[in-house]
Amino acid sequence: MTGLLGTFSEAWGEVRVHKARVLLSLVGVFLAVLAMTTVTALGQIAAQVQQEQAEASGGRTATIGVSAYDPMTGNVPRQEWDAGVEALVTRYGLPEQAVATLAQESGLYRFPGGTQSVETRRVSPSYGPLHRIQPVEGRWFRAGDRQSLSPALVVNQDFLTLLGVTDLSTRPTVVIGGSQPVLATIVGVVAWNEGWPSTYRIDSSAGDAVTAAGGPGFGASPTLELWVPSEQADAVVAAVQTDLARLLPGAEVQAYRQDPENLEDTIAKLRLAVRAAGLVVLALGGLGVLNIGLVTVRQRIREIGVRRSFGATSARVFSAVVLESVVATALAGLAAVAMSVAIVRNLPLERWLAGGVPLVDAPGFPVSAAIEGLVAATAVGALAGLVPALIAVRVKVIDAIRF
Numbered sequence: 001m002t003g004l005l006g007t008f009s010e011a012w013g014e015v016r017v018h019k020a021r022v023l024l025s026l027v028g029v030f031l032a033v034l035a036m037t038t039v040t041a042l043g044q045i046a047a048q049v050q051q052e053q054a055e056a057s058g059g060r061t062a063t064i065g066v067s068a069y070d071p072m073t074g075n076v077p078r079q080e081w082d083a084g085v086e087a088l089v090t091r092y093g094l095p096e097q098a099v100a101t102l103a104q105e106s107g108l109y110r111f112p113g114g115t116q117s118v119e120t121r122r123v124s125p126s127y128g129p130l131h132r133i134q135p136v137e138g139r140w141f142r143a144g145d146r147q148s149l150s151p152a153l154v155v156n157q158d159f160l161t162l163l164g165v166t167d168l169s170t171r172p173t174v175v176i177g178g179s180q181p182v183l184a185t186i187v188g189v190v191a192w193n194e195g196w197p198s199t200y201r202i203d204s205s206a207g208d209a210v211t212a213a214g215g216p217g218f219g220a221s222p223t224l225e226l227w228v229p230s231e232q233a234d235a236v237v238a239a240v241q242t243d244l245a246r247l248l249p250g251a252e253v254q255a256y257r258q259d260p261e262n263l264e265d266t267i268a269k270l271r272l273a274v275r276a277a278g279l280v281v282l283a284l285g286g287l288g289v290l291n292i293g294l295v296t297v298r299q300r301i302r303e304i305g306v307r308r309s310f311g312a313t314s315a316r317v318f319s320a321v322v323l324e325s326v327v328a329t330a331l332a333g334l335a336a337v338a339m340s341v342a343i344v345r346n347l348p349l350e351r352w353l354a355g356g357v358p359l360v361d362a363p364g365f366p367v368s369a370a371i372e373g374l375v376a377a378t379a380v381g382a383l384a385g386l387v388p389a390l391i392a393v394r395v396k397v398i399d400a401i402r403f
Contacts, residue, residue, distance in 0.1 A: 026332040029377060032283075033336035037373035039277060041344045044366045052132045058259035059100075059130050059225055062233040065258035066224040066240055068251045076251050078222070084247035085224050088240065094226065096143075100127040101203055103222035108177035109199075111162045115177050118159065119198045122222075127200075130227055138168045138188030141202050145187070149207035151176070154188040159197040182207055225258070233257050279376070318390070325385025326378055333377020340373065341365045 055061075068076045068084075089099055100123065107120035127133070128140040135154060145152040150173070163186075165172045172186045184201070192198060228236045241255035344365050 026328055029329050029380060030332040030336045032380075033333045033373050033377045034340055036279070036376060037337050037340040037369050038343060040372060041340065041366050041369040043273075044369060045344075054260050055132050057131070060132070060227055061259055062228055062230045062257055063130065063259040064226040064228060064233060064236050064240065064255060066226065066244060066253070066255045067222070068244065068248055068253045070251050072250075076222075076248060080248060080251075081222055084244055087247050088224075088244055091243065097126050097129060098227040100124050100130045100225040100227075101222060102127060102225065103203070107199070107201070109159075109197075110175040110177050110181075112164050113162065116162065116197070119193070119196075121198075121200050122203045123200050124203045127225070130225060133190060133192075135188035135190050138186070140188055141200070145202045146204055146206070148185070148202075148205050151182060151184040151205040151207060152187045152202045153184050154190055154200040155186055156190055156192045156194065156198050158193075158195065159199055160186075160189060162197050283380075322382060322385040326381040329377045329381030329384070330374070333374050336377070337370045337373045341370065 059065075068081065070076050085101065102124075103122040105120050105122060106117050108115055109118050123141070125141040125143055125145070133140060133154075138154070140154060141152055153174070160166065160172070163172060163174055168186060168189065173183050174186065176182050176184050190200070226236060226240065237255045237257060241253050244255070245251070245253040
C-alpha cells in the first residue's frame with residue numbers, strides 16, 4: 001500500500017512540476033471528453049424526448065388497444081360496453097394504472113361568443129400517465145373527479161382563448177350545452193391540437209349526463225387500452241379479443257398492439273450511435289496525449305537514467321510514467337464533465353427538442369454519461385502513457401546518463 005501511495009504521490013509531483021507541458025497535452029483530452037460527455041448526454045435526453053413523443057400517441061410499451069362495434073347498428077351501447085370492460089378487468093385482476101378508456105365525441109360548449117362544437121375526448125384518469133400527458137398548467141384528472149358534480153375538463157390553450165381567459169388563476173368554468181346543460185370545471189391545460197379548441201373530459205362524474213355532450217352516443221366506438229409487459233403482448237391480444245367477444249354477443253371485437261413495436265430497438269440504436277460518435281472524438285484527443293507523451297519521454301531520458309542509477313526499478317519507472325498520464329487525464333476528464341453538466345443543465349432542451357411541451361420524466365444530466373466521460377478519460381490516459389512508459393523502461397542507465 002505504501003508503495004502504491006508513493007507512486008501516486010510521485011505521479012502527482014511530476015504533474016505539478018511540468019504544469020505547462022501537462023496543460024498543453026490535456027487540452028485535446030479536455031475538449032474530447034467535453035464533446036463526448038455532452039453529445040452522450042444530449043443523445044440520451046433526445047432519446048427520452050423521442051420515446052415520450054411516441055408514447056404520447058400510441059401509449060407506453062406495450063399498449064394493447066381494444067375496440068368493438070355492432071355490425072348492425074355501428075356502435076356498441078355504452079352500458080353494454082362498460083359492463084363488458086368491467087367484467088374483463090375484474091376477471092384478469094388488472095391494476096387501475098394499467099387500464100385506460102377513450103371515447104371520441106363532439107361536445108357543445110357555451111363560450112362568450114356563442115355555442116360551439118368542440119372535439120372532446122372522454123378519458124379515464126389513467127389515460128394521462130399511460131400517454132405521458134403533462135399539463136403545462138393545472139393538473140390531470142384524478143379518481144376523485146368522478147364523484148364531482150361538476151365534470152372535470154383538461155383543455156388546450158385555444159379553448160381557453162375562446163373562453164376569454166388566459167390561465168387557471170380564476171378557476172374558470174364552462175357550460176356544456178345540450179338538452180341537459182351542465183357546468184364543467186377546467187382543472188388543467190395541455191399543449192395539444194394547437195390551432196383549434198380541443199378538450200379532454202373525465203369519463204364519468206356525479207353530475208354527468210349523456211345528452212349534455214350534444215346528443216346520445218359517441219362519434220366513434222370507445223377504446224379500451226391495456227398496458228402490459230412486452231413479452232405478454234401477443235398472448236394478451238389473443239385472450240382479450242376472445243373473452244370480450246363473449247361478453248359482448250353480436251359485437252365485432254378487435255384487439256391490437258397500438259404502440260410502436262420497434263421503439264425500444266430504435267432508441268437503443270440511437271444511443272449506441274451517440275456513444276460511437278463520442279468514442280471517435282475521444283480517440284482523437286487521446287492521440288494528442290500520446291504524441292506529447294512520446295516527446296516528453298525523449299526529453300526526460302537523462303532524468304530517468306539518474307533515477308534508475310539511484311535504484312529505481314523498471315516497475316517503478318513504468319508505473320510512474322503511466323500514472324502521470326492517468327492522473328493528468330483524470331483531472332482533465334473531471335473538469336470536462338463538470339463543464340458538460342453546466343452546459344447541458346442550462347440549455348432550454350424542452351423548447352428545442354419537445355416544442356415547449358413539458359416532459360413527464362424530465363431527465364437531468366445522465367449519470368451514465370458522466371461516468372463514461374470519467375472512465376474514458378482515465379482509459380485514454382492509461383493507453384497514452386503505455387507506449388512512453390515502455391520506452392522509458394527500455395532505456396539503458398549508461399546511455400540515459402550520457403544523453
